[in-house]
Amino acid sequence: MQQSLNQRINNLIIGVVVLTTVVLVLFVWKSTSNQAESRLTNDLAVARNVLTQVLQNRDEQLTSSVTVLTNDFGFKDAVASRDKGTIDSALANQGERINADLMALFSLDATTITSVPELITAQTPFIYPELIDSAQLNGNSTSILSLDNKLYQVLFSNVKAPRSIAVALMGFEIDQALVEQLKQITQLETTIIVYIDGKDAYRISTLNPDQYSQNIQIENTDALFLPLLAYSSESKLISTSFNLLEKERLKIDIMLGSDVKTVFADFISLQTDIGLIAVIAVIIAIFLGALFSKKLVKPIQSLTIHAKNISAGIYDEKINVDWHSSELSMLSHAFDTMQDNVKDREQKVIYQAQHDVLTTLYNRNHAETLLSKKFNRKESFQAIGINIFGFRGVNDTFGYHNGDLCLQELAQRVINLGGLSARLTGGELLWVPDHILTEEELIQLKSQLDGNVISGDLSIPMTVAIGVIDCPLETHSPSELFRRMNIVIDEAQITRRFILHFSAELEEKYIRRLSIITELKKELSNTQGELALFYQPKLNLTHKKVTAVEALIRWNNAKLGFVSPEDFIEVAEHAGFIGEITAWVYQQAIQDIHSFRAQGIEVTVAINISAQDVMNPELLPTIISLLHAYDLPTCVLSFEMTEGHLVKDLGKAVQQLSLMRDAGFKIAIDDFGTGYSSLSYLSRLPADILKIDKSFVLKLNELTSDQNIVKSVIQLGHQFNMEIVAEGVENQESLNLLIDYGCEWAQGYHICRPINAASFVQWFQEYQY
Structure with missing residues (x-):
């Protein structure tokens, strides 16, 4: 039977419309399915990395804590x-x-x-x-x-x-809290499966037991099949598994999953709309076949190209076609909506990858990228490092929540300045201003950043340290900039110079400080005989005898040569292992005292201790136990400390010093007359001896001003029932003056230089006043 031309045309158009619509639906189905699978796979991979990083962070925390314990x-x-x-x-x-x-x-x-x-x-x-x-x-x-x-x-x-x-x-x-925390971070269901002797022993999971059987492994599922799971009436989870640990009796697997309906929600809506449009297009084609046949091909082609652009990650192109069909307009709008949603989601991911979550500043990685561009363009700019002074103390005193609040407030103050800003480490920010700042502007900058932070009823004082590096004059790459910024910020913190410019001397000092820390730790761990105790006699001016000495540590390193105690003691205090040095000193001193007494020499040895040592409650019982082991009385040791180091926590210092004094040890205040010296501290500290700083004694025979100071200190000490030790006696005239002033003890080169234990024994046996 012959058909009319219109019927043939209609049939042809209908066939073309149907075929084109089916192809489009299949293409969109395949594209969206593959994209969903790719995104889900990436989400699961990110979650796996998050879990691995969490476990690694806990490992590092354990390593740090166990190291402190075992040391x-x-x-x-x-x-x-x-x-x-x-x-x-x-x-x-x-x-x-x-x-x-x-x-x-x-x-x-x-x-x-x-x-x-x-x-x-x-x-x-x-x-x-x-x-x-x-x-x-x-x-x-x-x-x-x-x-x-x-x-x-x-x-x-x-x-x-x-x-x-x-x-x-x-x-x-x-435990359960950990997997719940991981779920909060990744938005994925997390299950830890424990197998013991090949049997499923127990699980730690955010799922209930009924959901275990509903898991579909993504590795075993075709991407085109995944959207069909979302249409199921039952809730399905699509997941991936990997092995965390496997040894002789124990095997641990991690399973990460997400609800299929959640993953494919947008795509289901889109595919439903496309299906509806396809039906409407066929109906319209039956009535308007010839009229719309020519105009239908071009829009479909445009949609196909647009779908490909979206799948290729091109989000800025729009479909510029004069739509004559509301259905095709709806489809175009659906594509545009999907394009905008995917673009927004991708921009959020990019933002999170480039910014610090807590402060909203750029993170270190993105800052490195931006700085690399500046260096490549050979721009001249100023990099300013900003650190909250004593940030660890803020966390310890006010809690980590308030520490984070201080960081957020500081970050907002930096953002308000304009320019480029980033968070480099825990409490360290980087700011690159739009122009080079003068010294006056740097001072003004510090005043803008300083200031209390209000948290509820708390007013948290915040002071910043600022390090300044001129680029590319002083550095030529982001990694070098970060390293040198760390150097200058550390130096600003240590020296309390709150605005500090980078210099080659700072880097040399930093490198030497690191070398001192490395070599000193090596020496303390594996004693090579580089550390030694020297003894400087103290002459009793009343009895004209040497009955006390001061133990002075010396270090001659094979790599660094002779290192002054002023250098390595300060480094050890900042690095947190001054207690190990003190332990070495009192152990060596007690051994030497035992040797001295065996040779008929009975002297009291004074050892220097730091404020950290004073605050250590284990120091006193350890020393007493060691003295008992050598059958020595407590009077063979005395302790000297600088008064200024104790005033940060004077109440606790007084309590600990009183315990030492009650145990039979004499306490001496060293370097009196410098730093924090005051009558209020002197009256509160439980001290027996006052040591006059050598700066007032070296030229005592020449300077009337020093003579007046020394006499006043001696009279002051006697009023507090303290004995007086004068350091730095270098001539007989000064010694005679000290005797006239009523000083009890003298110490200095005129009497004897610091000498090792063997030399001291010989000197003591030969010495006559």
Whole structure:
């Protein structure tokens, strides 16, 4: 049967419309499915990285804390003596600092000594002896353990004194709170599956048990099949799994998943609209075939090209076609809406990748990119580092929440200045102004950034330290800029010079400081005989005898040569291991005292201690225990400290010094007359001896002003029932004046230079006043 031309045309147009619509639907289906699968795969990969980073951060936190614990002399002493009470207390205290859930100590043969809490039975073999062996061999070993159906991320660390004596364990529980935290970060369902001896032992999950069977592994599913799951009446989860740990008896898998309907919500809506448009297009084609046939091809082609552009990541092009169909207009609008949504979502991801979450400033990585462009264009600019002075103290005193609030307030003040701003590290910001600032403008900048931060009823004082680097004059790359900015900011913090420009001398000083720290730690860990104690006699001017000496530490390093105590003591105090130096000094001094007394020399040895030592509650019992071990009375030692170092916490200092004094040790205030000296401090400190600084004694025989000062200090000390020691006596005339003034003790080159223990024995036996 013949058909009319119109009918043929209509049939042809209808066929073309149907075919074109089907092709378009399939293309959009495939494109959106692949894009959804790609995005979901990326989301799951990011979540996996987040989990790995969280576990790594916890490992680093454990490493830092266990290192502090195993380096603690008191803890080592308790481990060596198997003092369980002290060991438990040390483990519990260190664990509380980082909220650890498991602490334990093992002997070298993998026998449990103790655990806090008592999850591992004491005096029993540990079930993972290979981890103990690894810690002894490598210093540290990390792992994940299953104990009593609980999972722990643990770190084993070798305890040396100086040889290996035990292995300490510290760990965090991998619990429900952790997986809930990961879900909050990644917006993905997280499940930790624990297999013991090949059996599914237990799970830690944000899912309920009924949802386990509804997981569909993305690795085993075709991308075109994924959208169909979203149309199911049942809730389905699409997930991926990876192995976190697998050893002899224990296997741990991580499963990350997301609800299919959530992932494909936008795409389902789009595909539904396309299907509806396809039906309407066929109906219209039946009635208006020939009329719209020519105009229909071009819009469909435009939509196809636009879909390809969207799938290729081109979001700025719009469809510029004169639509004669409302349905095609709706489809175009749907494409434009999808394009805008995808573009917005991508911009959010880019923003998060370039900005710091807390401060909204650029992060370090993006700042490095922007600075690289400036360096490549050979621009001249000024980089200004900004750090909250004493930021750690702010966190410790007011809490980390208020510390974050201070950072946010500082960041907002920097943003208000314009220019380029970024957060480099915890409390360090970078600002690149639009023009080079003068010294006056830098001073004005500091005043703008300083100022209290209000948090509820709290008023938190905030002072900033500023480091200035001129680029490219003083640096030629972002990495070098960051490193040198760290140097100048550290120096500004240490020296309290709150506006400091970079110089080559600062870098040399920084490098030397790092070398001192490295070499000094090496010497303290593996004594090579570079440290030595020298003794400078103190002459009793009443009895004309030497009955006391001052112990002075000396360090002659193979790499650095002779290092002045003023240099390495200050570095050790800032680096936080001055206590180890003090421990070496009193141990060596007690050994030398024992040797002196064996040779008939009875002198009191004065050792210098820092404010950190004074605040250490373990110092006094440790020294007393060591004296008892050598059968020595407490009177053989006395302590000297600089008054200014104690005034930061004078109340606690007075309490600790009183305990030392009550134990039988004499306390001396060193370098009196400089720094913070005042009658109020002098009256409160429980001191027996006052040492006049040598700057007032070196030319005592020549300067009337020094004579008046010395006489006044001696009279003042006597009013407080203190004995007086004059340092820096270099001639007989000065010594005679001190005798006339009623000074009890003299110390200086005129009497004897600092000499080693063997030389002191010979000098003492030959010396006659």
